[in-house]
Amino acid sequence: MFRKLPIVLSAEQLLERSFKKAKKIQIIDRSAIYKKKKTIISRTDSFSTSIISALEQYVKKFPSIENLPSFYQEIIDIKIDINKLKKSLGAVDWARKTCQMIYSKQSKALKKSKNIDFLIQKQHEIYGRISSVIKQIDGELVALAEAQNIMKKFPDIHDIPTVVIAGYPNVGKSSILRRLSSAKPKIAQYPFTTKEVHVGHSERKEKYVTKRFQIIDTPGLLDRPLSERNEIEKQALAALSNLADIIVFVIDASETCGYSLEDQMHLLSHIKKMFSSSSLIIVENKVDRKKTSSKNLKVSCETGEGIDVLSDEIFSHYKIEDIDK
Ligand SMILES: Nc1nc2c(ncn2[C@@H]2O[C@H](COP(=O)(O)OP(=O)(O)OP(=O)(O)O)[C@@H](O)[C@H]2O)c(=O)[nH]1
Numbered sequence: 001m002f003r004k005l006p007i008v009l010s011a012e013q014l015l016e017r018s019f020k021k022a023k024k025i026q027i028i029d030r031s032a033i034y035k036k037k038k039t040i041i042s043r044t045d046s047f048s049t050s051i052i053s054a055l056e057q058y059v060k061k062f063p064s065i066e067n068l069p070s071f072y073q074e075i076i077d078i079k080i081d082i083n084k085l086k087k088s089l090g091a092v093d094w095a096r097k098t099c100q101m102i103y104s105k106q107s108k109a110l111k112k113s114k115n116i117d118f119l120i121q122k123q124h125e126i127y128g129r130i131s132s133v134i135k136q137i138d139g140e141l142v143a144l145a146e147a148q149n150i151m152k153k154f155p156d157i158h159d160i161p162t163v164v165i166a167g168y169p170n171v172g173k174s175s176i177l178r179r180l181s182s183a184k185p186k187i188a189q190y191p192f193t194t195k196e197v198h199v200g201h202s203e204r205k206e207k208y209v210t211k212r213f214q215i216i217d218t219p220g221l222l223d224r225p226l227s228e229r230n231e232i233e234k235q236a237l238a239a240l241s242n243l244a245d246i247i248v249f250v251i252d253a254s255e256t257c258g259y260s261l262e263d264q265m266h267l268l269s270h271i272k273k274m275f276s277s278s279s280l281i282i283v284e285n286k287v288d289r290k291k292t293s294s295k296n297l298k299v300s301c302e303t304g305e306g307i308d309v310l311s312d313e314i315f316s317h318y319k320i321e322d323i324d325k
Pocket residue numbers: 168169170171172173174175176186187188189190191192193194195218219220221285286287288289299300301302303
């Protein structure tokens with residue numbers, strides 16, 4: 001969704017690129033004076049318009065945050081300082097307008113004169129004034145490029161039935177996504193391996209209907225108040241609140257994740273209350289290590305036990321009216 005954002009250059013890069021492009025221009029004319037005059041005008045034209053149009057693209061192609069799906073709005077809010085971003089966009093737009101003004105005013109004077117010294121002087125004036133405007137917004141251009149780099153890495157989320165896998169850190173959420181889809185999230189034996197949301201897909205053809213789910217692996221959540229949650233945990237909550245039709249809550253009863261079953265159950269009761277409109281599937285993972293007598297679904301990502309049953313359970317929640325979503 002954000003992959004096609006234009007590459008935002010720093011002030012120095014933008015000026016260098018525009019100067020280089022302008023320098024290559026050489027106009028041919030039988031009259032030596034006209035040749036010089038036309039070349040100066042053409043180079044000044046090229047320099048100014050390439051800067052103005054780059055600045056225009058940066059602002060125009062930047063997605064309007066208010067019109068984005070709510071999940072992205074929340075993730076942007078977590079990962080990017082929106083006020084700073086708005087300020088940067090405003091500054092870039094101000095620079096575009098200022099450069100446009102400098103260029104239109106001065107280029108009229110250029111076109112009228114035949115005095116080469118005057119033309120060169122005017123050309124340098126335009127170069128100098130535009131360069132100084134661009135240098136003034138260097139910080140904003142860098143901030144915009146940083147914001148875009150973060151956004152380009154956002155997962156591609158679609159408006160289709162969605163399963164969100166959640167639970168304490170290290171309980172096996174990413175292992176479950178790997179088992180249920182072809183996605184390959186990183187798996188490791190330490191908490192907070194997953195630092196952002198990952199997406200996989202699972203589909204089944206049943207008679208004439210293709211049932212397709214988007215499955216989202218989230219970073220681990222600790223059982224603590226929102227005000228104490230870190231940026232990584234907040235992304236999990238953003239996925240749960242904005243995307244989850246079904247929540248697969250993963251428990252590690254073996255406690256090899258490093259967290260007690262009691263704490264995990266406490267988090268579960270919070271999740272139940274917070275996201276009561278989503279369907280909930282409770283899964284005990286790592287049953288190769290410990291199997292409890294609870295009624296929860298039991299799986300092992302190590303041996304594959306129970307994965308088919310989990311998949312059946314997920315697809316049993318598929319609503320036919322969701323097909324057109
Ligand atoms: N024995 C056993 N180990 C498992 C099982 N599932 C996952 N693990 C191991 O548990 C550890 C954590 O697995 P992950 O899938 O990374 O867990 P996670 O919940 O995604 O972890 P975070 O991203 O850090 O929150 C890894 O060392 C896995 O190999 C299982 O069913 N049995």
